[in-house]
Amino acid sequence: MIRFILLQNRQGKTRLAKYYVPLEDSEKHKVEYEFRTHKVIYRRYAGLFFSLCVDITDNELAYLESIHLFVEILDHFFSNVCELDLVFNFHKVYLILDEFILAGELQETSKKAIIERMGELEKLD
């Protein structure tokens, strides 16, 4: 189960943070490699670090794949996404994330399905 997702740039500024488990505000600013009973899996894409905090028993390589899938979806949605896109459209990023992961687990594994869904939601707005 995913505990939280963080997107941070090289200076440590958080671009996106989503918590599936309530944490104290002070803890939210602390990320360690094996943090209590969880571990952090991260990958760097250009200037952004995508970090996932998961349970110790989870498959790390699978979550690396899911990080990559998420980045691909963002890329497709924003057409060659860059960090500024994420800053100015943070509410849309959250929506994409909510279509991808819910309650700490993967919701949909098909990029096409998620993009279609986002298209439908955008139309309603």
Place this chain on the structure above:
Amino acid sequence: MNPFSSGTRLRDMIRAIRSCKTAAEERAVVRKECAAIRAAISENDQDYRHRNLAKLMFIHMLGYPTHFGQMECLKLIASSGFPEKRIGYLGLMLLLDERQEVLMLVTNSLKQDLNHSNQYIIGLALCALGNICSAEMARDLAPEVERLLQFRDPNIRKKAALCSIRIIKKVPDLAENFINTSASLLREKHHGVLITGVQLCTDLCKVSSEALEYFREKCTESLVKTLRDMANSPYAPEYDVAGITDPFLHIRLLKLLRILGHGDDDASDCMNDILAQVATKIESNKNAGNAILYECVGTIMSIEDNGGLRVLAINILGRFLSNRDNNIRYVALNMLMRAMAVDAPAVQRHRATILECVKDSDASIRKKALDLVYLLVSESNVKPLTKELIEYLEASDQEFKGVLTAKICSLVEKFAPEKIWYIDQMLKVLSEAGNFVKDEVWHALIVVISNASDLHGYSVRALYRTFQTSAEQESLVRVAVWCIGEYGDMLVNNVGMLDIEEPITVTESDAVDAVEVAIKHHASDLTTKAMVLIALLKLSSRFPSCSERIKDIILQNKRSFVLELQQRSIEFNCILQKHQNIRSALVERMPVLDEATFSGRRAGSLPTSVSISTGAARNLPNGIAKPAAAPVADLLDLSSDDAPAPSSSGGDFLQDLLGVDLSPVSAPSTSQPPKGGTDVLLDLLSIGTSPPEQSNSSASDILCSIQDNNAPLASLNDLTSLSPLSANATSPASPAPVMDLLDGFGPNLQKNEENGPDYPSLVAYESSSLRMTFNFSKQPGNPQTTLIQATFTNLSPNVYNDFLFQAAVPKFLQLHLDPACSNTLPANRSISQSMKLTNSQHGKKSLVMRTRIAYKINDNDVLEEGQVNNFPGGL
């Protein structure tokens, strides 16, 4: 409409904040925006609510407090349009979490939205519920969610499935309701619903064992079939990642199969084929493939034993170890560590690769590999493994050296097949990385050396040789100095040469040279120098020809600014000059340090005031003869409130023995260093006078007059002039009791026989296999001390080996334990051991003792513990 409120669009606000150059500027902008938003909220402004909340969320992400916006979220959620609801729910999930009470207010809105006609709104509600619901909300809304599990739209079904996961986590009792519907989810075709269904079942199994049973019976085959279909399916562009169809679903299915197969043979049989197929056919050049293989290996390891599959799994892990990607090597090492518990021989086969990983360029891989190697070591392979590790020690970098050294040392200690190998390896480690070695380690080495009496000559020669080359390693220097001091005569006379040694000629003055180098070396610290001084004293007795030279070296420290060195040098000088007659007796060979007690102490298993059989040896480093034990006991009781002599904590006991204790040379006292000088004076002046109390007060009188002088040197010189008085007084008396102390505990036993048993004997401990009986006697004129003869009787038909008796007493008691007459207790026989118990609260408190008896029957350890409360009164 207020012209300031919500004038800026979201985009403009973000731009404004980003263009701020300083934190103060940013705070100002944020404050202005917050004020505007607050004004808008209080005016109940409808038009820009949407935008305001978006701004608020951004401000929250920056880290500013935004709780005033929480009610806005609720109002937005309650409004009817989709965009408002959407931003309201988003704000809810971001600004609130399940612990806030405000969340309860949303329950009603959620319920309405879950029943809405617009399926997108239902989706929003499920999303919010799944992310942050609390236990009460879960309970309230569970029926709605259950119903939605069977909704017509797959998007809703999958959201409902994940929402249910959260619900059953929060309220495990509700799990039963979901079992049936989740089973039907497993038969879905739509991948999204399938994967969420699988996840729901996984969590149901974790939460409820009933669910586990149900799924195991009903669903295992269908799951296997689904996995097989997916593995064999043709290319599906929608779900394809790196050539594999939906790796995520593969992995989830494997995980669920793992839970179902764990502990159950039938289910495991079902899965064997598909697991083998996946393990062999999946390509491992991309991360997705490796992820699936990793999960597959995990599953194989957890289900019931199938030899072939296990071997396959470990081979996959072995392949991972040679992969170029750091991540993959790391997870492989992790999994191998867990596999050790399941199938150790298979992991052994990959030992060579794992050893390679110890030399990896990545630090965390090195550490993990080292941990794994540590687990792999057994008696059969300890020698080659240690050789490799020590070779690597030379090449490794500084931070890793510390960890590596600690591991090598504990390996060597645990598995050393023979003492000579142990000593060799430890010497190599010390010469390479002695500065990283902890104190306990070189203490242990000294204990082992002293126990291996046939290796004394070999050890001291090897140490001498190594010392020539690696004199900057502090621990090596200390061990070498100690050995040269103890066994210097063996070094010079080439005593006890082993076949493998080359002859080496060391003259007496060479040996003294070596020791002198140690004390003169600028990097030697206090401990080393102190040890050198003692070693020199021992050498002066063993090499009488170098006596003068040694005296000069010792005297050089007479004016040292460090009190310890100054004190030692003056005392030893005194012995050298004036007490030649007792010198050889003082520095005789140390009695063997008891290994078992030492390792017991180290493990911290024995509480304070455990007795040791080498009590008398502790007095040797002092260089000051103390007469019979009794006044010492009294003196100790007076000088400190804490438990006296034997109870210095943990490893200190060995430190005292080696003369390394930096608190005052009168080792028993536990007073602070500043008072150190005082206690030494008390010792010096109280010798030979009785009762001790008087001498204490007279000592303090003399102290006062001396301390008026302000010249520490002068006062000590005065003392040395005083000491001949007391020393002379004691010297006629001293040889006899000193001899007594050093001869062991013969006199005590003899005294035992003189007195008949005044007290009834006591069965102190009895079990079905062992009985321990105490016989008491007291010496006349010494009512506080009881001599106990303990007899252990073996009541079983087995032979007990490595028999060890240990006892612990409270602080007001002092216990001296003599060595047992034998370590082996044959069937139906007895052995005996004597001990002496001194009760400082004689008459006020009675004796009580906790006992621990350890022995081996056919290499199985047995431990018997007991407490003796029923000592006869009056003891």
